[in-house]
Amino acid sequence: MPLSHTRPPRPSRSLCVALALMPVLGVGGLAACDAARASASQERPVKPVKVGLGSADGQPTVQAGDRLRVSANGGVLTEVTVTDPLGRQLVGGFSQGGTVWTSRAKAAPDTKYSVLARTRDTQGTMSEAKESLTTGKVVKRNRLMLSPRPHGAVVGAADPISLTFAFPVQDRAAVERRLEVTTDDRTTGAWTWETAHHGKDRITWRPEQEWKAGTKVVLRAELNGVDSGGGRFFTKDYGLRFVVGRSAAVPAELDSDAYITPGLGLTPALWQGQGPGG
Structure with a gap:
């Protein structure tokens, strides 16, 4: 008659505790408890994060x-x-x-x-x-106008770069962090805040020394998504490229839809009508 095989019972929790209190002779029993715990942890997989x-x-x-x-x-x-x-x-x-x-x-x-x-x-x-x-759509918007606005290939050697805002800028630091001026001859300069003659906020970048003729200048104003204060956001980025000439800038001739930016071609007008809640 064949021998019958039975699976040894798994140690109970109380037995494991008792074995843990025994002297060294109980090492084999403790190993059985560790194996039981490992088996139990494998049977209960960890839920994903x-x-x-x-x-x-x-x-x-x-x-x-x-x-x-x-x-x-x-x-x-x-x-x-x-x-x-x-x-x-x-x-x-x-x-x-x-x-x-x-x-x-x-x-x-x-x-x-x-x-x-x-x-x-x-x-x-x-x-x-x-x-x-x-993210949700913005209700109140802010906009700006850039200067100089060259009609030809060059601007005047004495012209600074200015951004005039349609609405007050309460968080000036947030706006200034998104502005960058680069030149091909590493001209240095700084931004200053002021109030335009019509009472609007304006920030101006002036070189430490007068522009050198022939300097190529690029302004990047990556303001899309910036809160200028009071929940009034910019909803686009702005940019400008020009070359410094020896004489005054040619007056810009803007229409209601677009203007010419040297190096960028036809560019949508940056001063647009007021949107919803604007």
Whole structure:
């Protein structure tokens, strides 16, 4: 008659505790308890880390001017990358033991952001999640007019670069951080804020010394999504290229739709009609 085989019973929790209190003779019993725990952990797989998106103030939707919040439930965040359609990243930092990432920059209006979040669960397993969200549309807008506005290929040697704003700029630092002037001869200069003769805010860049004739100048004002204060946003970027001449600039001749920017061709007018809530 064949021998019958029976599976040895798994040590109970109370037995494991009792064995742990025994002297060295109980080592074999403790090994059996460790094996039982390992088997039990394998039978109960760890749930994947859940990644959540929202605004820094806890709202599930992200409006223009909000700071984006990425959270991890069931683990920690090891890396977060948030990019807009142009590939520009929102810079941010971690908090709450790595379970929360919050952007330092404010989200732009009506923009679809792609989010890549790499995570680590409680067992050390690494994974990643890809999400996206679109911010709300802006209600109040700000705009600006650039100067000089060259009609030909050159501007005057004494002309500064000025940006005059349609509405007051309360957060001047946020605007100034997005402005950049570059030249082919490394001309140095600085921005200063002032009030235009019609009472509007204006920021002007002047070279430390007068422009040299023939200098090629590029202004980049990447203001799209910047809150100028009071929830009034810029909704586009601005740019200007020109060459410094030896004489005064030719007066610009603008129509209501477009003007010519040297090197850029026909450019939509930067001073447009007031939009909704503007």
